[in-house]
Amino acid sequence: MTHSRPVVTRTSQLMPRDLLMGLVMVAAGIAWLSWLFEPTVEAEPPTRREELRELKLRRRALLDSLSSLRAYGFDAAASDDEQALKALDRKILTLQLKRGSKGGEPVHS
Secondary structure, eight states: OOOOOOOOOOHHHHHHHHHHHHHHHHHHHHHHHHHHSOOOOOOOOOOHHHHHHHHHHHHHHHHHHHHHHHHTTOHHHHHHHHHHHHHHHHHHHHHHHHHHHHSSSOSOO
16 A cells, blocks of 8 residues: 655745745735725815805805795695705804804805
8 A cells, every 4th residue: 555645835935935025916906906996086175255155155046945845735745845955044144143153254255
């Protein structure tokens, strides 16, 4: 009977090359992902004046929607817009009070 010895690979000879190839593959993957997803530049938050203007425009659109719904007899649907209008009015009032406390700009624009 002959006994065969198990084949042992010499991992110490393969490890540096495999490590180098692994690092190269990681670097290539990162480079590819950075090219694939271009970074987005975040826009500056709107100033209080711009935010107030946008809220007033949205309020005007809600008022138009409310009057249109009521003119055609959709009072049940108008109640949702009334709630949204109340919330929007609170935001506008809060923003106007914040602007008035700074002292730099007039409260109403």
